[in-house]
Amino acid sequence: MIAAATARFRAGRPAGRPSPALVGGALAVSALVALPLVYLVVRVFGGGGEGLTVLARARTGELVAETALLVGAVTAAAVLVAVPLAWLVTRTDIPGRRAWAVAAALPLVVPSYVAALALLAAFGPTGLLQRLLEAPFGVERVPELYGLGGAVLALTIATYPYVFLLTAVALREIDPALEETARGLGRSSLAAFARVTLPLARPSIGAGALLAALYTLSDFGAVSLMQADSLTRAIFLQYRSLFDRTPAAGLALVLVALTAVVLTLELRARGGGGYARLGAGTARAAAPVRLGRWQWPALAFCGAVVALALGAPLAVLGYWFSRAASLDALVDASRAALNSVLASGSAAALAVVAAIPVGFLAARHPAWWSRLLERLAYGANALPGIVIALSLVFFAARYASPVYQTLLLLVFAYVVRFFPQAVAASHAALLAVSPRLDEAARGLGRGPRHAFASVTAPLVAPGLLAGAALVFLSAMKELPATLLLRPIGFDTLATEVWTATTVGSYSQAAVPALLLVALSAPLVYLLIARGKAELSSTGS
Amino acid sequence: MRRIALAVAFLVAPLAVAACGGDGDAEAGGGDADLTVYSGRQEGLVGPLFERFERETGLTVEVRYGESAELAATIAEEGENSPAEVLFAQDPGSLGAVELEGLLAPLPQNVLERVPARFRDPDGYWVGTSGRVRVLAYNTDALADDEVPDSVFELAKPVWKGRIGFPPTNASFQAFVTAMRLSEGDERTREWLEAIRANDPKLYENNIQTVEAIAAGEIDLGLVNHYYLYLVKAERPGAPVANHFLSGRDPGALVSVAGVGIVAGAAGNEGAIRFVEFLLSDEGQRFYAEEAEEAEYPLVRGVEPREGLPPLERLGGPRIELDELGPELERTLELLSELGFTS
Numbered sequence: 040m041i042a043a044a045t046a047r048f049r050a051g052r053p054a055g056r057p058s059p060a061l062v063g064g065a066l067a068v069s070a071l072v073a074l075p076l077v078y079l080v081v082r083v084f085g086g087g088g089e090g091l092t093v094l095a096r097a098r099t100g101e102l103v104a105e106t107a108l109l110v111g112a113v114t115a116a117a118v119l120v121a122v123p124l125a126w127l128v129t130r131t132d133i134p135g136r137r138a139w140a141v142a143a144a145l146p147l148v149v150p151s152y153v154a155a156l157a158l159l160a161a162f163g164p165t166g167l168l169q170r171l172l173e174a175p176f177g178v179e180r181v182p183e184l185y186g187l188g189g190a191v192l193a194l195t196i197a198t199y200p201y202v203f204l205l206t207a208v209a210l211r212e213i214d215p216a217l218e219e220t221a222r223g224l225g226r227s228s229l230a231a232f233a234r235v236t237l238p239l240a241r242p243s244i245g246a247g248a249l250l251a252a253l254y255t256l257s258d259f260g261a262v263s264l265m266q267a268d269s270l271t272r273a274i275f276l277q278y279r280s281l282f283d284r285t286p287a288a289g290l291a292l293v294l295v296a297l298t299a300v301v302l303t304l305e306l307r308a309r310g311g312g313g314y315a316r317l318g319a320g321t322a323r324a325a326a327p328v329r330l331g332r333w334q335w336p337a338l339a340f341c342g343a344v345v346a347l348a349l350g351a352p353l354a355v356l357g358y359w360f361s362r363a364a365s366l367d368a369l370v371d372a373s374r375a376a377l378n379s380v381l382a383s384g385s386a387a388a389l390a391v392v393a394a395i396p397v398g399f400l401a402a403r404h405p406a407w408w409s410r411l412l413e414r415l416a417y418g419a420n421a422l423p424g425i426v427i428a429l430s431l432v433f434f435a436a437r438y439a440s441p442v443y444q445t446l447l448l449l450v451f452a453y454v455v456r457f458f459p460q461a462v463a464a465s466h467a468a469l470l471a472v473s474p475r476l477d478e479a480a481r482g483l484g485r486g487p488r489h490a491f492a493s494v495t496a497p498l499v500a501p502g503l504l505a506g507a508a509l510v511f512l513s514a515m516k517e518l519p520a521t522l523l524l525r526p527i528g529f530d531t532l533a534t535e536v537w538t539a540t541t542v543g544s545y546s547q548a549a550v551p552a553l554l555l556v557a558l559s560a561p562l563v564y565l566l567i568a569r570g571k572a573e574l575s576s577t578g579s
Numbered sequence: 580m581r582r583i584a585l586a587v588a589f590l591v592a593p594l595a596v597a598a599c600g601g602d603g604d605a606e607a608g609g610g611d612a613d614l615t616v617y618s619g620r621q622e623g624l625v626g627p628l629f630e631r632f633e634r635e636t637g638l639t640v641e642v643r644y645g646e647s648a649e650l651a652a653t654i655a656e657e658g659e660n661s662p663a664e665v666l667f668a669q670d671p672g673s674l675g676a677v678e679l680e681g682l683l684a685p686l687p688q689n690v691l692e693r694v695p696a697r698f699r700d701p702d703g704y705w706v707g708t709s710g711r712v713r714v715l716a717y718n719t720d721a722l723a724d725d726e727v728p729d730s731v732f733e734l735a736k737p738v739w740k741g742r743i744g745f746p747p748t749n750a751s752f753q754a755f756v757t758a759m760r761l762s763e764g765d766e767r768t769r770e771w772l773e774a775i776r777a778n779d780p781k782l783y784e785n786n787i788q789t790v791e792a793i794a795a796g797e798i799d800l801g802l803v804n805h806y807y808l809y810l811v812k813a814e815r816p817g818a819p820v821a822n823h824f825l826s827g828r829d830p831g832a833l834v835s836v837a838g839v840g841i842v843a844g845a846a847g848n849e850g851a852i853r854f855v856e857f858l859l860s861d862e863g864q865r866f867y868a869e870e871a872e873e874a875e876y877p878l879v880r881g882v883e884p885r886e887g888l889p890p891l892e893r894l895g896g897p898r899i900e901l902d903e904l905g906p907e908l909e910r911t912l913e914l915l916s917e918l919g920f921t922s
Contacts, residue, residue, distance in 0.1 A: 098916065163797070185782075263748075263784045276748050276921065279648040280672075280912055284655065362814070425649060429656050436657040444643075444662065523653050527615070527641040538644065542623045542873075543787040543810040 057404045058487055064396035069412045071451075072393075072458045075419040076295065078430030082288035093289035102290075103297060106270045109190060109262075110255045110301065116195040117251040120344055121202035122244060126232065127337055128567075129210040132327040134334070139341045140207065140567045141560065146348035147200035147509075148559040150516040150533065152260030152540075153552055155193040157352040159184060159264065190267035196348040197261060198254045201509065202247030205464060207567060208505045209243035210236065215326065228328045242470050246463035249305045249417070250509070253459060256298060256421035259519070270294045271423045278425060291426045298421040302414050353556070360549035368550040372535055376554050379531040382446060382521075383514035386453035387507040390461040393454060394506060398465035399491075403474055413462060420459040424519030427456050432523060449524045453514040460509035468502020469495070508566050512559055532558075612641035614850040617654065617663040619647025619673060620837060624873055628866055632857045638850050647673040648750070654842060655680045664845035665854055667708075667837075670750050674705035674840045675905040684846035686855065693859040694878045698836050701902055707836030708858045709867050710876035711804040712894055713755050714822040715831070716790055721799040727823040731759075731802065731831030735774035744781035744798040746789050747920040751804050751835060757904045757911045759830035762897035765914075772918050782920065787811065794818040802831065805888075806873035813872050824889050830897040836878065
């Protein structure tokens with residue numbers, strides 16, 4: 040009720056039509072990031088429709104069902120883990136909340152196959168837990184980790200940080216006065232949060248959930264180590280075993296169709312409403328909810344999540360490292376680290392710049408076509424990395440050979456692969472800024488671009504940065520496209536980890552993997568742990 | 580705003596570096612080197628071979644490392660514009676796939692003849708460079724060598740229930756099943772797979788993971804290639820794993836190869852031919868016997884394998900040709916999928 044009394048409005052269109060430059064920019068960006076879809080169509084239909092025979096196989100139907108189950112379970116689990124976590128670290132007096140915030144976001148940089156290996160080492164048939172339970176309690180076998188359950192666990196760990204980061208940023212930006220008013224009107228803290236703040240954070244939670252779902256759709260590392268079935272695993276196996284690109288492309292189109300369903304569901308869940316506020320909001324930080332004796336279960340919850348998602352992989356990496364630490368490995372890894380930061384940083388900056396017209400158009404000029412453009416940007420994201428990589432090989436080797444296998448193309452591949460993360464963040468951030476502000480600036484004689492730069496941009500900066508950070512962190516661990524598209528000899532941390540693990544030298548993999556986490560930590564800290572002083576000056 | 584500014588700086592700094600040409604070396608691409616090789620074989624294993632070739636010939640080589648099958652698919656997508664001049668692959672399947680696309684050039688006869696006919700393409704488009712043998716790897720704490728079966732068919736017995744494992748999606752496992760189908764017939768292979776399934780095998784993602792699981796005591800015995808043992812031992816010398824070589828014509832004793840082919844666009848390229856010649860020279864072959872961590876089999880006559888390995892001639896393996904495996908693979912995959920081993 041209170042939410043309705045605030046500046047809630049039907050996502051209305053601002054006065055005037057979108058400028059041709061804006062529409063042109065959004066069109067160009069969407070067309071570029073949708074290139075992999077074009078490639079799939081060329082592959083499937085260029086082969087005389089032979090690729091469509093996969094549609095007729097009964098196995099394909101089973102795969103779709105298994106994939107849908109996996110995605111549904113992971114997305115639900117990720118939201119259930121991430122939203123309470125985000126609330127605890129932004130709105131309560133939980134001890135050490137900044138440290139929790141950083142630790143909870145960091146699993147984002149742990150490659151999912153490292154996370155899966157860690158889970159197996161800890162909870163597998165001969166893992167740590169088994170050994171701990173076996174001697175004193177005579178437990179013969181811990182429950183089976185391989186299969187769907189293990190994959191859901193590993194992927195929840197890999198994906199909840201998306202929901203967590205976007206939700207935490209949103210919760211911090213939402214004006215606490217609204218919730219306080221609700222409490223003043225007699226609601227309990229929890230009810231006030233659930234009825235007022237949560238609906239306001241819904242676009243961000245939805246965007247995070249969407250990213251989690253898309254990640255799950257495209258993941259190969261965790262599902263293959265856990266021996267769970269999914270469309271992406273089937274696509275990889277088609278490439279690896281049969282060397283036939285046509286049925287793989289057919290399956291990839293099925294995956295695109297499934298992605299379309301997920302995108303539609305998210306759009307529905309988001310609802311037609313939007314909300315915006317006029318000021319920068321948060322003239323002050325929210326007065327933290329006192330947890331009292333609930334502090335202990337809350338700490339236990341944070342502790343359990345962080346132990347599983349960050350502690351276990353770090354412990355496994357530390358163990359590998361201790362087996363055979365060498366200085367040479369560190370020298371190699373630091374060169375790779377520079378390359379990783381160079382490529383991922385460029386991709387993050389480029390992705391955010393490219394996301395602005397698409398996100399802006401969808402948020403400010405909602406119409407079927409602007410939404411379609413925005414959704415198109417997501418279309419390629421659920422594709423396995425190998426499909427995106429081969430599609431860019433196809434186009435670049437044929438039509439853009441000067442850039443083929445250069446850093447430029449690698450950066451472009453990262454942008455294509457992770458574009459939705461930038462769009463999701465910028466779209467959610469733009470939705471939260473009232474177009475009336477922009478209009479006021481224009482009414483005062485500013486041009487549209489100037490109005491955007493001087494009024495809207497500072498307000499959406501935190502959201503855009505969150506998007507940039509997501510792209511950066513994802514690109515840091517990207518492997519399949521990196522292997523095929525990097526300039527020859529351009530090693531990244533992710534390729535160094537791969538080089539070592541494929542020949543079983545896990546001790547060699549530990550240094551680059553640990554460096555991956557260490558390098559990403561400061562960025563996560565900057566984004567998530569902004570202090571009170573910061574909050575009060577944002578956008579003022 | 581300071582922290583935001585810092586975060587922006589963190590993200591934008593790399594762009595500035597890129598703009599200033601800090602990546603000049605990396606952008607060189609395939610243009611500057613004398614030879615560009617796509618290698619599905621790992622840097623940690625074959626890197627020294629490339630270095631030695633460069634030292635001896637004075638030619639510079641650029642190597643793109645990746646998974647063999649994915650590199651094969653890449654060459655296929657690149658088509659005539661492929662920067663690759665040589666494909667150095669983990670398995671005959673990847674080479675055969677590129678050959679089928681018409682993207683390999685025939686190799687000179689003198690190069691082919693270095694290697695026995697069973698280890699090369701009958702049409703002369705690729706040649707094996709090193710051999711690997713299917714074995715039963717076992718946990719030495721759980722089993723003595725004489726307790727390990729001499730035939731994979733014995734693994735169908737109920738006594739092995741819950742004790743065996745293998746990587747069903749791995750190309751060399753699939754090649755072994757194909758070899759069983761070709762040598763023993765589809766019916767017997769299906770019966771064997773069904774019996775194995777009834778024994779609750781553990782399935783793994785790859786050979787390394789399988790051998791690690793044997794070392795960890797998760798399973799007693801696994802079906803893998805012989806050289807993964809040495810990779811695991813390099814990491815943990817005390818790991819309780821050993822190889823058991825199978826005897827006679829058992830399909831479980833299949834010998835396969837890693838190999839090399841010259842990409843069509845590089846036909847007649849002097850450097851490419853010299854590289855293939857180098858891989859098959861006595862020196863290039865001795866690398867596997869004397870230096871390489873993974874102790875694969877040299878294939879050229881007169882170069883002895885690593886001490887302790889049974890000679891290749893004594894390992895019979897099933898009577899099949901390596902190039903028969905590719906066309907039969909699809910049926911094998913259908914069978915494995917139908918029985919629930921793969922998706």
